[in-house]
Amino acid sequence: MEKDVTIPEQAASSPEPLLRVEGLVKHFPIRKGVFGRQSAAVKAVDGIDFEVYPGETLGVVGESGCGKSTMGRLITRLIEPSGGKVEFDGRDITHLSMGKMRPMRRDIQMIFQDPYSSLNPRHTIGTIVSAPFRLQNVEPEGGLKNHVQELLQLVGLSPEHYNRYPHEFSGGQRQRIGIARALALRPKLVVADEPVSALDVSIQAQVVNLLDDLQDELGLTYVIIAHDLSVIRHVSDRIAVMYLGKIVELADRKALYSTPMHPYTTALMSAVPVPDPRRRGLKSERILLKGDVPSPISPPSGCRFHTRCWKATEICKTQEPPLIALKTGHQVACHHPENAPDQVPGQQVLAEAREAVELIAPAKPEASAEEPPESGATPTEDGTATPSEPAEDGAKE
Template sequence: MSEAEMTDSNSDQPKGGTATVAEPREGETLLKVSGLKKHFPVTKGLFKRQVGAVLAVDGLDFDVRSGETLGVVGESGCGKSTMGRLITRLLEPTAGNIEFEGTDITHLGVNGMRPLRRDVQMIFQDPYSSLNPRHTVGSIVSAPFKLQGVKPEGGLKDEVQRLLQRVGLSPEHYNRYPHEFSGGQRQRIGIARALALNPKLVVADEPVSALDVSIQAQVVNLLDDLQEELGLTYVIIAHDLSVIRHVSDRIAVMYLGKIVELTDRQSLYDRPMHPYTRALLSAVPVPDPRRKQSGGGRERILLQGDVPSPMNPPSGCRFHTRCWKATEVCKTKEPPLVALETGHQVACHHPENAPDQEPGDTKLLVEK
């Protein structure tokens, strides 16, 4: 499928302007996020007076390299889905910067983002609500071509049927409606729509959470095959650590709107550095009854208390209210996300398996 050639531009783009980007090389930074924030105002009364804000995303710094898969995990409500919508510019950031191939797209308007929609696409979580029930599959998958004014070689219908075959559906499904398909088939339709214009970056928001376990494996394997075939770059958001381990090259762990740990897949699962990451991994079930009987596997860690409200997060480290290693410095000083000698980026004053970032404050809050 042919695609309009885009030229490189490193100049700052005014709001509402048009961005142009160049072809990325394997391993180069495709997406760079700095200080990204999204605060949703909370209003009250007849005059809608703002009385607070939900700090859904409160300062994210990370990058995504061309050809890799970045997995994002965390509890429900930690800001994962909001982050995905921010980097695809479906939401307007409160603060921070988003660069796509060196071009600042943080405040581009609708017209400015239109050419970039070819390169940045999203697969939504719910395959039942993300497809228009009044449109046929052919109309849904062909919509990106019509919106971008792209005329595929061989005709639009043939191209859509080819896309349906690529994601494991039949070309005969072209004239059917979404209600005639199962959940897994609907998600495949959403994947076909996202891949229609050969994007460079695909953000998948919980792509398998609404599917049966057997169908999850099929969709995950499909995403892997498409990445290898088309050279895609993924940001996959999920709460299932087993799925993330299968598909990701690097993994970011989020808690209350912030990234608390970021490293490669093997290091994260073998030597988690942040106490919250360790607690998450301890909750992953081990599908081996012999290990359970012999007492093998990870030590189960039960976190005390509830997740704090994102409207009023704790001072200092946001995890200190539930952390068994918390000291006074955790209560008063927010830990920065720094790279340790192990290669992990960790936001913790007392990281696991490493010398403390803040030595000398060893009195635990639970002891006090």
């Protein structure tokens, strides 16, 4: 069952965002020579803006290397930003010192991608989960051990696991331990960096449902970073699409999946597999982007996606499109968006743009002799069923 896309009650009652990011930048210097002089910089995050409201879940998707994980570490202040501004609960935390940032750690926590490397193998589970209380000098009611055992039960583990070590648990159980540690001090904001990508598919749904249940029970606010578009669709209220250090589209989940505006988002949606063989005929053509992602050391001028875009024009090479709202709550950074009016009409599509992608027609499902075609479908001469109406959420489903 998909998550309700209505705006959370907390966000409706609180017009002020819990997290506000403005022009966030992180460049990692590349140094060469005897004196270690900077010769270049990896532009991991290069000016992004977004807000997260209390009680909602913001999903962040994009290819590997686009800056998603770096962005997560920047807003939790695990690494120092090169520029921009991060406000949490009305307070500027962009350049707070370690000492001043420590009290804020109670309200901002992170769940890491690898559930094993993020746990100290020499410490017991009780020591790992109780560490936030010791670091913050907090003594929970009823005693520390009892409270930690209650946390273990909250995430689906047994209190008897208190004295065990990380190597004695499966991947899904280790991730639950990481979740328990992140929730120990009842934070307001949790940043989950690929929380299920290292887990088996059978375990992913359990962890995702656990995060949903904990959000409802504890009133949490999430920023969830993931590659899996089906996971993001299930858990998110709004979704930000990143490409090469920039947010290229930011919209409500339903709007993004039904009417994506940025060509890159359209290409991502076309890659979503349809597990039901009877519905594969409803899927549109697969858009296969040619070439590799440009280097973040020297990103392309203008729109960073123009080297792989089939709609690129001369203005895309020279002028970077701003992230603007073309519909209510739907922002996109594109001169020639999909499912929206052209922002710079009359431009000539570049010759190289016509060869930037390859369209792959969807495989038609074979009709079973025992099963008649679905209602609303018309049988063809070769026995396949052609849908008479598009899918409920659009052809990209």
